[in-house]
Amino acid sequence: MEVLSSLAAGFAVVLTPTHLFLIFLGCLLGTLFGALPGLGPINGVAILLPICYTLGLPVESSLIMLAGIYYGAEFGGRISSILLNVPGDAGAVFTCLDGYPMAQKGLAGPALALSGVASFIGGTIAIVGLTFFAPLLASVAIYFGPAEYFVLMVFAFATIGALMGSNPVKSLIGVTIGLIIGVVGVDSTTGVLRFTLGEAELYDGFEFLIVIVGFFAVSEIMLMLEHHSSEDFEMPKITRVYVTMKELLYCKWTMVRSSLIGFVVGTLPGTGASIASAVSYTIAQKISDKEGTFGKGDMRGLAAPESANNACAGGALVPMLTLGVPGSGTTAVLLGALMLYNINPGPMLFVEQPKLVWGLIASMYIGNVMLLIINFPMVRIFTKILQVPYWLLVPSVIVLAFVGVYSVNMSTFALLLSLILGVLGYFLRKLHYPMAPVILGFVLGKIMEDNLRRAFAMSGGEIGIFFQGTINYILWGLTLFILFVPMIAKMVSKRYALGKK
């Protein structure tokens, strides 16, 4: 049982007072970012990454804390969905459907408690999956050459196009824009400057922190002007903050099923919590909704998306740690964080950085238990935080983000770049371009181009190299399959509708 001994080594890394504190801090901040409407895991990681970096934390400590923010935010997103009918982040949209009606019936407390347990179960199942599945995938991934890598990226972008957002064309445009932003700077093979407009500060390309702060902090506060302040909402009374065994048993299969769905969706490159929760809610409704109670405060309708979005966070780490291809927008940011520390993500990560990988996995076991524990007594405090007025929240967010960028770059030009990208991000978001593909494209662009050129250099310009070998066949097969998934899904649902009639 090599896995278990590696995991034990991971726990040895994590079980220090500093790391336990960082996990706790990450989970706490994550819950906060998740709970605050408008701010999600990706904004939380984007704002706190520069601070982690300037703190001079070693890479495993940073990653442990940032990952805590990630899954903590999936935990916290449910709070404002249930209490205010405002999803705390994109993954919590489906939590509103049955969570808010429950709160209106006076069951706000049980709804919070049940969704907390559902999140815990989803998170835990996903980490167990990660523990056993990731090393397997990593052992296959070491056989990837440049050509296989390039085809893998093609597969990743096909998944994004097929599954993300309402409009696949816009998701793909997002990826392309990200790739183009990634091209700026010195070309690594020839040393030629590309698109730098003579600015010396652009020679190294757009720095990662500048891009994420622009896209996820600046554009976010511009959008916040349109949301209404949560002060206007009436907070429902919270009575008992626990669930009974009977209620839990009622939802047990929904939770297990949704966790598995969430994990699988999470492992697909580029698909985040929003897709995981949408799929699991739809399936739960189709299987369990016999009396038409879904959408009116059915407990299973609340448990399904909550288990799924937490499971998705664990699943999304699988391709990120084994292949260097992020499974979601937030893992794309985590991947960028690794690159910031000069760690090349990819199939060798498990071999070269066992402390980092297994420490992270072990920390997630602990973090999930911590989240479950802090969420029961502290749920009342979190609901108070929902009432933080925007006049304090918004300027604090932007100042923290800007100072973070400044402290890493020591130049105000970096702030200007963030602002420009923020305005670009604002328009993209207003025009319904999802942001996660952009960041994925940006993070993967360099790797994609390097592998493309390396593959061509190996084959002497022959394109045939991309169509050789078992791994390439499988990847192309998967790519074709994923492109047809939306069509198949449409056909199946049509059949289903006909059958019902």
Place this chain on the structure above:
Amino acid sequence: MEVPFSYDPLGPTAFPIALGAVLVLLSLFVIAKPQNAKFPGLNTELKTVLIVLLLFVYQLGFDFLGFLLSTALLVFCIAKIFKGTTSQAFGAGVGVSGVVYLIFSFLLEVPLPVGSLFAKLLGVSS
């Protein structure tokens, strides 16, 4: 972009050109099937522009006014835009800039600019 010799058959131009081509192709789909974007009312739009202007001025004045003063001013203005009262905005400005300054210069040991304006007034070189 001309590279005299390279062992790399693609060179530095192929990938960006391919990306451009893909982008053009995809844009055609969007042009063929336009989707209406919803923008908020004029009032909110003006506020959005104002925020961008404020942030622009902020990064311009960052080195000159120094972190504390420029941040306090920025926070005050943004708090006012988000409907804080004058005293709330003032408190937020002083509070946020002070706390962030303390965190960064003492806890994280990141030097934030004192401001060349004050440096000149006090006769210290910054």
